[in-house]
Amino acid sequence: MLLHLLAFLAGTVAAAAATGPASRPNIVFLFSDDQTARAIGLENPDVITPHLDRLAREGVRFTNHYNTTSICMASRCNVLTGLYEHRHGCNFDHGDLARTFLERSYPVLLRRAGYHTGFAGKIGFDLQGEKFEALATFFDEWAGGPGQTFYETARNPGIAKYAAQYPHCSRAYAAWAADFLQSAKRSGKPFCLSISFKAPHLPFTPDPQDAKLYAGRQFKRPPNYGVENGRHLAAQARTSRAATGYREWINNYDESAAAYYALITGIDAAVGMIRESLEREGLAGNTVIVFTSDNGYSMGAHGFGDKVLPYEEASKSPLIIHDPRQPRARSGKTSAALTGNVDMAPTLLALAGVPAPAGLDGRNLLPLLENPDGRMRDALPLFNYWGATSAQTLAIVAPGWKYIFWSHGGEGMKPTEELFDLNSDPYEMKNVAADPRHAAVLADLRRQYDAELAAIAATRVAGHGYEKYPVLFSRTIPWSEKPAAPPPAAAKGKRKAGKTDDR
Ligand SMILES: [Ca+2]
Structure with a gap:
């Protein structure tokens, strides 16, 4: 009798773990590094991104998504905390992140609320006065790397075991994700998986299988391409490193774009692998996927390379939210509402029904999934x-x-x-x-x-x-x-x- 009861209870728990309560979806947050809004297939047919295009067709794509600070270190902290840079204080030349801010970040709050959490890839900052390894203690599973991490899978300890099959890191992160999904499922909890890809950041070193798709191709320049299309802009903008460096976008556009796009195609393949793993594990129906990037990229617009600047190419990134629980009629919509990287934390917390800390700069974007034509804010x-x-x-x-x-x-x-x-x-x-x-x-x-x-x-x-x-x-x-x-x-x-x- 007791055994029957235990078996019944175990069955109930297993069923709850497999489907999860409707209010507690799983979350997969996919984050590329230096991807501008125009560098996905739906915006620019030169870029081959079938999986991202599908994700957008099945979800909602945000066409006015800005990084409130458009550089790696600060933007990553914007995303985690929902705060503007001067409130968390983390950027190059300004300082590392204080532990108290990470303790109020979305993955840590989700973990505290019962989520099984994992992080892989470039986290992009250090904790004030602490060793890099301290970051691992904030997650249940960790394959994060210090600094810029490496494109060679074997050089990143957290994913090195996948190097034989996936020598380039983008697909190796998807292999790590597949293993994470299995252990998350065994945990019986809802999960939050965050993957921060290295691609398409410099040095442009794509996976050869992606590079060959673009080899020798010539690409369309945007209408504002080149130094001659930047002379009308403020002289101050031209003192940025975006104007003084990154000359590969002016001197060798086709080769730079080929490598940059190939790196994005590599991430796209990883997105496809992760979605396949979710299907295989029976998790896809209750897992929300968010895809975005930490800053834009100028790619020669106005004669600039780099990010940092407030112009469109440098500050805007793609944002796609795919919630499989939404009615299919809403699939493939675009939202022109003004959204920002600071919105990620409050949105992910809202998905899980976890209250966001008071006073965040970011906002919950979930109402835009219901009504993509809605307005989010008057200014950012x-x-x-x-x-x-x-x-x-x-x-x-x-x-x-x-x-x-x-x-x-x-x-x-x-x-x-x-x-x-x-x-x-x-x-x-x-x-x-x-x-x-x-x-x-x-x-x-x-x-x-x-x-x-x-x-x-x-x-x-x-x-x-x-x-x-x-x-x-x-x-x-x-x-x-x-x-x-x-x-x-x-x-x-x-x-x-x-x-x-x-x-
Ligand atoms: Ca970046």
């Missing part, structure tokens, strides 16, 4: 607190518009406003800040800008070098009354022309 700030001081900025994106204020007034430059009408000018070829027809829009965006600047002053984390920004970025304090530009040590992101460091 884009920050660049890194690199040459002259190229640091605050920008405001609003539906259809972007306002950028370049505050630097030294070295022969004047503080400059840029206003782009993104609906009629998606390639940002005309600065309409001086056009009186747009005076009302300009006034509104200036007001949003000033409000955001006040928020920086009120909410910045102490001790990470953000104290100067409320003055440095001020529209109303003349350059002559601002403290002198910081000494070169604070601007060590400046780099020699022609060299590309790989942050």
Whole structure:
């Protein structure tokens, strides 16, 4: 009798584990490194991404997704915490992440709420005053690597055992995911799997099987391609390393694009493998998949390489959310709502029914799955607190518009406003800040800008070098009354022309 009862209870538990309560789906968060919004097949037929295209056709694709700081280290912390950079304080030249922020990140909160969690790939930051290994203790299963990690599978200890079959890391992460899904299933809990691919970050080293798909091909340049299409932009933008380095996009576009696209095709194959594993394990019907990237990439637009800048190519990434529980009628919709990397944490927590910490900058995007035509916010700030001081900025994106204020007034430059009408000018070829027809829009965006600047002053984390920004970025304090530009040590992101460091 007792044995029967135990067998019945075990059966009940197993059934619950296999399907899970409807309110607690599994979550797979897939994150590429340096992928711009236009580098997926549905946006650009030059890029071969059948699995991402299918994911978008079966889910919702967000076409105005911005990284509020468009560089690896800070963006990864934006995603994990739902906070803007000056609130978590983690970026190159600003500092590592304090443990207290990671303790309130989405994977840690999900684990505390009973999720089985796993992380593989490039995490992209360190914890303040702690060894890299400490990060592993925040997850049930861990195959994260320090620094930039390596394209050669064998050089990444967490996935090295898959090197014989998958010598390039992108597919090896999918093999690790397959094993994770089996142990997650055995755990009897819902799970959250986060994979941070190295691709398509520099150095461009694709899997040979993907590289051959693009070998010798010539690609269409975007309409704003080349240095000649950047002369109308603020002089400050051209002091960024995006203009002084990354010349491979100007000197050798086809070869650069071939390698970059091949790296994305490798991730695409891994996405396909992960979906197959979910099907095989019977988990696909209750697993939400999110795909995005940590920053965009200029790819020669306006003559820039790199990310960091507030222009469209550098700051926008793909975002696809596939929730198999949504009615099929909503599949394949696109949402033009303004979304940001800070929205990832509150969205993933909302999926699991776990309350988000109070005061996050990000928002829950799930209402947009129900109503892709809905609006999410009136404005989203884009920050660049890194690199040459002259190229640091605050920008405001609003539906259809972007306002950028370049505050630097030294070295022969004047503080400059840029206003782009993104609906009629998606390639940002005309600065309409001086056009009186747009005076009302300009006034509104200036007001949003000033409000955001006040928020920086009120909410910045102490001790990470953000104290100067409320003055440095001020529209109303003349350059002559601002403290002198910081000494070169604070601007060590400046780099020699022609060299590309790989942050
Ligand atoms: Ca990146």
